[in-house]
Amino acid sequence: QVQLVESGGGLVQAGGSLRLSCAASGLAFSSYAMGWFRQAPGKEREFVAAVSWSGGSTYYADSVKGRFTISRHNAKNTVYLEMNSLKPEDTAAYYCAAHSYYSNGSQRPEEYRYWGQGTQVTVSS
Numbered sequence: 001q002v003q004l005v006e007s008g009g010g011l012v013q014a015g016g017s018l019r020l021s022c023a024a025s026g027l028a029f030s031s032y033a034m035g036w037f038r039q040a041p042g043k044e045r046e047f048v049a050a051v052s053w054s055g056g057s058t059y060y061a062d063s064v065k066g067r068f069t070i071s072r073h074n075a076k077n078t079v080y081l082e083m084n085s086l087k088p089e090d091t092a093a094y095y096c097a098a099h100s101y102y103s104n105g106s107q108r109p110e111e112y113r114y115w116g117q118g119t120q121v122t123v124s125s
Helices: none
Strands: 003-009 008-011 019-027 032-039 048-050 058-059 067-072 076-085 091-103 117-124
Touching: 003 091, 019 032, 019 091, 019 117, 032 067, 032 076, 048 067, 048 076, 058 067, 076 091
Parallel strands: 008 117
Antiparallel strands: 003 019, 019 076, 032 048, 032 091, 048 058, 067 076, 091 117
């Protein structure tokens, strides 16, 4: 059974930082592209960042480029999202997702095969 478990969310002041982790089990993690998405109340789920299966390519939404960094540690079956210079508009539930074998990932949530349960990030002004 595939499980993706996010952690690291919380309450932070604007300008602060958080590091999200997503621990994967039940799948060949090192062969999957991974992504982070977020969803604020009343809004659609939106793409945040993705990392290719090899870790050699990363992609970011324009809204987080230069502030967020996605990375993966295949030996630990974990993908990370380092978030700096946080803004109130970054407030959302953050989800990690697994895309498919040997891919670069995608900005389209419907293309992701497995999802975590989410972790809440709240940025106060």
